[in-house]
Amino acid sequence: MRVLPATVSPFPGETVRSLYNRLVERNSLTAGELWTAIRKSKQGLPLRTTPEAAPEVVAQLDDLPANWFDRDDTTNRLFSRCIHNNWAHAQCARCSALPKPATMCRRCSSGMNVEVQSRAGAFCARHKRWHYDGRDEAIGFPVAYARAERCLTGTLWGRGIGLDTGEIELACEIISTYREFVDRDNSTRSADQRLRDFYPDAVELSAFLTAPSAQAFLRNRQIGHLPVAAMVGAAVTAVASRSRHRLSSVHEMFQASGRELRLGDPVAKPLRHGRSLEIGELGGLVRDSVPRIRAVFLRHDDARRPLPTLRDQPPRHR
CATH class of the missing domain: 1.10.260 (434 Repressor (Amino-terminal Domain))
Incomplete structure (x- = not known):
């Protein structure tokens, strides 16, 4: 034409x-x-x-x-584990997925409504604007949102995690449950509103639960649901406290080897299989969600099979 x-x-x-x-x-x-x-x-x-x-x-x-x-810019792809990179997390042109289309910041696009597939989140650190789903909104605490954006496009992206892969969405749900419990906030929020309100905390919680030590804890199927619920509850409380030291201490508090669970002091006596565990009210609220928590936050570490070649698959933006 x-x-x-x-x-x-x-x-x-x-x-x-x-x-x-x-x-x-x-x-x-x-x-x-x-x-x-x-x-x-x-x-x-x-x-x-x-x-x-x-x-x-x-x-x-x-x-x-x-x-x-x-044309394919591999640097925009989420990291994945596949045979082409010896099962290490990398951006593979054949196996790594592109993020779903997202709207650009209106300030970056000169006011135009532009949709892209790129390595980005929901907040523009340059213009301090929330641009998710076509919005153009100012943020009251841009420093926290900018930090979350760097973590998402850096640490989490390198683990194969983006806005649309499920981890951030589930983290928002967990934090929303925590806020309802602590603040007695019964207001109903949509998924988009939860993402905007809890973005910094959700990114930090996702980074914690996909760190190697937390992954080992979640992957241990011999310790049951209660210890996982307790660990998630402690992590959410630490994230809400805005204390990096408190959050890092959660890794040390929850250690498991086989069916033996060790809480708190590393030299404390192990809590063996079958003994009761106090998980607190917040842990009780997320207890029924433990199978989903395990599935979602362990998903990014799954190995990928090679996708069809470019000749066999539709163009990248279809």
Whole structure:
């Protein structure tokens, strides 16, 4: 197809749909009008406007190479363990997944609504704005959110954890339960609102529960649900206290070897299998969620099978 009269400059990692919508707006068209023209030039496309089905045509309309959306910046991929990197966490072009599309900060995109797949979270540290799901909101305590953003795109990204992989969402739910219990806050929050309200704490809790020592504790199936509930309860309380020392001490407090559990003092007598354990009220609230906690926070350490080759799979933004 011919290049449209007015083109736009693509952002790194921009999705096909995002570029398509900006082309439509720049040329004073409607999404349906342009899609009808595309369908007339290429057979087999769905009736519904689906630019992801014709990425090469969208690229041509913007005067870009036809294979523009097939290019792959591996640095945007989440880390994973696979055979191509000797089972170490790495960004593999074949096995590592791209994060789900997310909206850019409106200040970074000059006010435009841009959707990208890149190594980023929900907060723009440069402009101190919350940009998740198209929002453009100021944050009252930007330092904590900026720290969480660095942790997410650094430590957690290196463990294969992003906003859409489940760990942050579950951490928000746990912290919300804690707030309801401690603050007697019975207000109902949506998942998006929980993410905005508890982002720094949720990222820190996710980092704690995916650290090697916590992973060893969660992976030990011989100690049952109660010790895990107690450990999670102690970690949430430490995160809420904003004390790094208190959080690091939780690692030392909960040690397990086989069926033997050692709490507190390293030289204390082990709590052997079958003996009761006091888990506190918060631990009781998360007790029934322990199977899910184990599944979600151990997920990132699973090895991946090689994905189909690029020739066999659809373009990266479909």
